[in-house]
Amino acid sequence: MAYKDPENTLILETTKGEVVIELLPDLAPGHVARIKELAREGAYDGVVFHRVIDGFMAQTGDVKFGKTGGANFNPGRAGMGGSDKPDLKAEFSNVSHKRGTCSMARSQNPNSANSQFFICFTDAPWLDRQYTVWGQVIEGMEHVDEIKRGEPVTDPDIINKARIAADA
Numbered sequence: 001m002a003y004k005d006p007e008n009t010l011i012l013e014t015t016k017g018e019v020v021i022e023l024l025p026d027l028a029p030g031h032v033a034r035i036k037e038l039a040r041e042g043a044y045d046g047v048v049f050h051r052v053i054d055g056f057m058a059q060t061g062d063v064k065f066g067k068t069g070g071a072n073f074n075p076g077r078a079g080m081g082g083s084d085k086p087d088l089k090a091e092f093s094n095v096s097h098k099r100g101t102c103s104m105a106r107s108q109n110p111n112s113a114n115s116q117f118f119i120c121f122t123d124a125p126w127l128d129r130q131y132t133v134w135g136q137v138i139e140g141m142e143h144v145d146e147i148k149r150g151e152p153v154t155d156p157d158i159i160n161k162a163r164i165a166a167d168a
Contacts, residue, residue, distance in 0.1 A: 008032065009165035010039060010135065014049075015157040017143035019119075020165075021102055021135040028091040031104055031113065031134040036164055038063060038115055043083060044162035046070065050078035052149045052156075056124060059105055060159060061116035068158060075152065082114030088132075095133045097124040100144075102135035119144050 003009040008023040025032040038044055043063040050066050051059040060066065064081025065074045072081070090110040097103060101120045104113035113132055120127075121144070137144060147157045
């Protein structure tokens, strides 16, 4: 498949199917760089969707506690970890959280995003200008819709492999 900008296209091979995300480096250059760095290192490979709320979003990306087969894998703590890289400075924008929007998870501190992210199932305008939007699902949203729900999820779905299209 030919993508408009392969260097800024993230492909997630999940247990439900392939999800293609257009990265938005003009909107959130630091966050896009982090997502690409972690994808290229294989950090997201094997990571579970640990928090999935029907009618809201699917959250993943805890490369410390949420990586199946990882040294620190702990389903009970998935969602509490990040990567060993420093937290990111917020890159809030006026882009709305809508169906298929990819945005960074964080703690109460606006500058605490690290590796975790979520994909919106539906519009979530209350998140606008409070979370960093870095991508938009352009293919495979039907697979995101199939991700197993839960907080935490029992026997969660997984990102089998995350890659940048330019590297494929």
